[in-house]
Amino acid sequence: MQQAEIHKFLIQYFESNDCEIVETHPGYFVVQLTIDQDKLLMNRPFYWHYLEKTGGEPNPAKLTIITDPEQAPDDIKGEFIHFGSPRLHQIFETTKQLSSYIRLFEDCKSSSQQNPLFPWLGLNVKVSFQCNRKKDIFLSLGLNLISGQIHEAFHDQVLSLSVTPKIPDYSYTLSPLIMPKSGIARLDTHIRTSLSFEDHSWAEEAFTRWNNDLELLENFYQDQDKGESYETEKEALREQYEPRISIKVINGGLFYLSEAAI
Amino acid sequence: MKIHVDFDSQWEEGLLDKIESDGPWANWELYKLAVEVEKHLVVPEFEGLQAPKHLPQLKPLPHQLEAAREVVENMHGKAILGDEVGLGKTIEAGLILKEYMIRGLVKKVLILVPASLVSQWAYELNSKFHIPAVAQRKSYVWEAYDVVISSIDTAKKQPHRDIIFEQQYDLIIVDEAHKLKNNKTKNYEFVQSLKKKFCLLLTATPIQNRVDEIFHLVSLLKPGHLGNASLFAERFKGKKRDLNEDKRLKELVNKVMIRNRRADTGIEWTKRHVETVLIEFTEQERALYEAVSAFKPYGNESIGSAFSTLTLQREACSSRESVYYTLKKMLQKTEDPDAFYETKLKPIYALIDSIEQNSKAEKALELIKKIEDKVIIFTEYRATQMYLQWFLKTNGISSVPFRGGFKRGKKDWMKDLFEKQFQVLIATEAGGEGINLQFCHHLINFDLPWNPMRLEQRIGRVHRLGQEHDVMIYNFATRNTVEEHILKLLYDKIQLFERVVGELDDILTKLDIGKIEDYLIDVVGHSKTEGEMRIKMENLSSMISFAQDIKKGEMNAASGNS
Numbered sequence: 064m065q066q067a068e069i070h071k072f073l074i075q076y077f078e079s080n081d082c083e084i085v086e087t088h089p090g091y092f093v094v095q096l097t098i099d100q101d102k103l104l105m106n107r108p109f110y111w112h113y114l115e116k117t118g119g120e121p122n123p124a125k126l127t128i129i130t131d132p133e134q135a136p137d138d139i140k141g142e143f144i145h146f147g148s149p150r151l152h153q154i155f156e157t158t159k160q161l162s163s164y165i166r167l168f169e170d171c172k173s174s175s176q177q178n179p180l181f182p183w184l185g186l187n188v189k190v191s192f193q194c195n196r197k198k199d200i201f202l203s204l205g206l207n208l209i210s211g212q213i214h215e216a217f218h219d220q221v222l223s224l225s226v227t228p229k230i231p232d233y234s235y236t237l238s239p240l241i242m243p244k245s246g247i248a249r250l251d252t253h254i255r256t257s258l259s260f261e262d263h264s265w266a267e268e269a270f271t272r273w274n275n276d277l278e279l280l281e282n283f284y285q286d287q288d289k290g291e292s293y294e295t296e297k298e299a300l301r302e303q304y305e306p307r308i309s310i311k312v313i314n315g316g317l318f319y320l321s322e323a324a325i
Numbered sequence: 326m327k328i329h330v331d332f333d334s335q336w337e338e339g340l341l342d343k344i345e346s347d348g349p350w351a352n353w354e355l356y357k358l359a360v361e362v363e364k365h366l367v368v369p370e371f372e373g374l375q376a377p378k379h380l381p382q383l384k385p386l387p388h389q390l391e392a393a394r395e396v397v398e399n400m401h402g403k404a405i406l407g408d409e410v411g412l413g414k415t416i417e418a419g420l421i422l423k424e425y426m427i428r429g430l431v432k433k434v435l436i437l438v439p440a441s442l443v444s445q446w447a448y449e450l451n452s453k454f455h456i457p458a459v460a461q462r463k464s465y466v467w468e469a470y471d472v473v474i475s476s477i478d479t480a481k482k483q484p485h486r487d488i489i490f491e492q493q494y495d496l497i498i499v500d501e502a503h504k505l506k507n508n509k510t511k512n513y514e515f516v517q518s519l520k521k522k523f524c525l526l527l528t529a530t531p532i533q534n535r536v537d538e539i540f541h542l543v544s545l546l547k548p549g550h551l552g553n554a555s556l557f558a559e560r561f562k563g564k565k566r567d568l569n570e571d572k573r574l575k576e577l578v579n580k581v582m583i584r585n586r587r588a589d590t591g592i593e594w595t596k597r598h599v600e601t602v603l604i605e606f607t608e609q610e611r612a613l614y615e616a617v618s619a620f621k622p623y624g625n626e627s628i629g630s631a632f633s634t635l636t637l638q639r640e641a642c643s644s645r646e647s648v649y650y651t652l653k654k655m656l657q658k659t660e661d662p663d664a665f666y667e668t669k670l671k672p673i674y675a676l677i678d679s680i681e682q683n684s685k686a687e688k689a690l691e692l693i694k695k696i697e698d699k700v701i702i703f704t705e706y707r708a709t710q711m712y713l714q715w716f717l718k719t720n721g722i723s724s725v726p727f728r729g730g731f732k733r734g735k736k737d738w739m740k741d742l743f744e745k746q747f748q749v750l751i752a753t754e755a756g757g758e759g760i761n762l763q764f765c766h767h768l769i770n771f772d773l774p775w776n777p778m779r780l781e782q783r784i785g786r787v788h789r790l791g792q793e794h795d796v797m798i799y800n801f802a803t804r805n806t807v808e809e810h811i812l813k814l815l816y817d818k819i820q821l822f823e824r825v826v827g828e829l830d831d832i833l834t835k836l837d838i839g840k841i842e843d844y845l846i847d848v849v850g851h852s853k854t855e856g857e858m859r860i861k862m863e864n865l866s867s868m869i870s871f872a873q874d875i876k877k878g879e880m881n882a883a884s885g886n887s
Contacts (some may be wrong), residue, residue: 064365072358072361072362075354075358076355076358078354079352079354079355079358080355145381145382146378146379146381147378147379147380147381147455148455149455149457155362155366158355158358158359158362159359159362159363161351161352161355161359162351162352162355162356162358162359163336163339163351164339164340164343164350164351165350165351165353165356166343166348166350167353187360187363189363189367191429192371193430195401195402195430195523196371196397196398196428196430197368197371197428197429197430198368198369198370198371199367199368199369200367200369201363201364201367203360218360222357226353228350228352228353243340243341243344244337244341247337247340251332254332255330258330263328265371266328272401276547276549278549279547279548279549279550280548280549281549282549282552282553283544283548283549283552283553283554284548284549284553285553286553286554286555287553287554291518292517292518295518295519295520296520296521296548298520299520299521299522302495302520302522303401303402303403303522303523304401305329306328306329307328307329307330307331308328308329308330308331309330309331309332309333310330310331310332310333311333311336312333312336312337313359313360313363314351314356314359314360315336315340316340316343316350316351317344
């Protein structure tokens with residue numbers, strides 16, 4: 064993430080959370096937090112607890128955030144935020160926390176005609192391949208809860224539509240034939256099946272390393288009793304090398320889309 | 326081949342809840358942002374380092390990045406970091422730790438370091454790497470925090486030991502790991518019994534170890550890598566062989582060890598220029614020096630009297646204040662203070678009173694004015710430190726004091742004041758836990774420590790990676806005193822000051838003459854004549870140059886030049 068992207072991201076984050084951007088300049092900006100955001104970001108539970116007990120005037124913090132120290136004036140006191148800063152990662156976490164579940168309707172903007180909207184289950188997931196090393200891929204999948212059709216790159220597709228949180232006039236939703244619970248199970252199966260066609264040499268190599276080290280370990284304990292430390296070492300090797308794949312949902316929800324949408 | 330696949334079921338439960346209670350649903354803008362965020366956080370490749378992207382303010386050197394990459398990609402996260410002193414092993418360890426944390430391979434971390442380095446590590450990991458590492462001070466810390474730093478001595482004791490064994494650590498880092506060369510010690514057993522999924526052992530002196538020591542160190546990391554104990558012992562039985570002599574063994578060790586040498590890193594070290602500044606006593610100062618030289622506080626030949634006389638002589642070369650302070654302490658310890666004062670101290674106090682100027686301080690003032698740049702003054706004595714601060718102040722030069730005993734925060738504050746406002750910093754202790762002052766390149770040794778390692782630490786504060794100028798070192802010594810002896814015979818002869826960081830460390834380890842400081846005290850304090858002292862000094866200096874030659878030979882052998 065470049066500094067300019069971070070700047071844009073932060074402004075969007077604060078605006079989506081109803082925080083007022085008090086000042087904005089190249090390289091830095093000042094934001095007035097709402098009470099909710101103060102509680103989420105400022106890590107001062109005692110202050111809020113005290114205020115609630117005493118009924119005092121809440122005074123949420125105002126932050127000065129510097130995204131480019133070169134451009135910001137030298138005398139500005141604020142927090143420099145870059146890709147590695149704990150503050151940014153805290154905001155990343157909060158963003159994800161606040162947006163796990165969504166329900167949206169496509170706004171077809173059509174005149175008077177009645178519009179049927181099809182229910183879709185959309186999931187954005189991170190698939191991680193892990194042994195002593197790790198890599199991830201991002202997947203976005205959509206499942207039509209009537210036809211059972213699965214669509215990849217679903218998120219990008221929805222981005223191109225006009226959507227709204229309230230059901231638009233002249234639109235009505237069709238009832239799903241597949242329940243969300245079994246929908247998730249179908250998507251899980253779909254991901255597992257597609258994973259089985261992937262190249263898994265990384266896992267084979269990890270098994271080989273694991274076996275080599277196990278052999279060395281056996282050899283080391285050849286002439287002494289295999290007590291607790293042997294078991295510990297063996298377990299350590301399993302944790303170090305054992306190949307695993309984990310599928311983690313970032314966010315998702317129900318999307319009601321017109322027949323023409325996808 | 327079967328790979329275990331795990332689908333996170335928590336999200337599913339949440340969704341069903343939301344459907345049940347018809348919301349609340351997330352805001353679309355935020356939802357889109359979360360996807361953006363995740364796309365940035367996904368690491369699509371097994372290879373390569375992510376950590377540098379997260380640490381824009383850290384400027385790692387090429388050999389440090391290479392070391393981190395090598396450990397993660399080819400050593401599978403279990404390695405000995407054995408760079409020579411001063412090349413930044415801590416930076417390498419920090420990079421590796423950060424890399425694993427970013428990739429989500431490591432969460433719980435145990436860092437075992439000498440007690441004196443605990444806060445330094447916590448400070449560096451927090452400030453340089455944004456890793457929320459916590460120094461272990463209370464027993465709840467083990468469970469409450471993910472990255473904990475402690476000394477082995479604390480960790481191996483109850484109740485800590487049991488709590489530690491209940492934790493699931495992903496990475497264990499041991500600093501100064503050469504202390505674990507003996508597998509019979511409690512510390513060794515403790516580290517051995519920890520579960521080490523990933524493990525880093527940091528040591529600057531792995532190669533000097535005898536083969537069995539390297540065997541124990543490697544077995545801690547990767548048991549069986551060098552075979553088992555009985556086979557190993559058989560192969561090397563009775564041979565006190567050096568690791569370098571066995572090619573096969575060396576290859577094996579290199580598979581689990583990073584060993585950068587100063588010469589290979591291609592880093593240009595700035596030079597050290599040393600200037601000896603000889604100072605003449607005033608008549609009164611000379612009188613005090615002669616008086617303390619003849620001073621026998623506890624009768625004539627009692628034990629320790631050579632030591633206290635030497636201490637007083639050295640102090641007389643520094644400042645009358647430090648002499649006064651030591652005498653005062655002596656007085657407090659004597660059984661009959663009144664008599665001691667009347668017979669022994671009164672004449673010396675009179676001499677102290679008669680001194681009107683400190684010749685060294687005058688010289689220092691002159692030098693500081695000439696330099697017109699940041700200067701660090703080191704002295705062995707607190708009394709001298711306070712005097713100098715006052716003296717410079719009355720001459721219009723403001724300075725900041727620095728002591729090893731300062732708390733971390735105060736140290737940083739003093740460093741900051743020195744960097745931004747004041748011309749002079751007066752320090753009594755360089756200490757391993759000191760600060761890095763590479764923005765300064767003038768150093769005055771107001772008096773000389775007799776332990777060369779302390780001298781090396783002093784110089785190491787300014788002559789380190791990041792120093793852009795040649796370093797100027799001014800050694801003050803008063804003519805016709807013990808100071809001049811030490812300076813001439815030892816420091817000038819073996820050119821101690823011009824050596825590069827860390828070299829002396831190696832040489833002294835090789836020599837194994839115990840504490841060099843004690844040796845010097847013995848030589849200076851107990852030699853009956855000047856001649857005897859000179860001969861003993863010559864012996865020492867030839868021993869050191871001998872050790873140095875051996876080392877040179879080894880370096881050539883190691884790099885294949887011989």
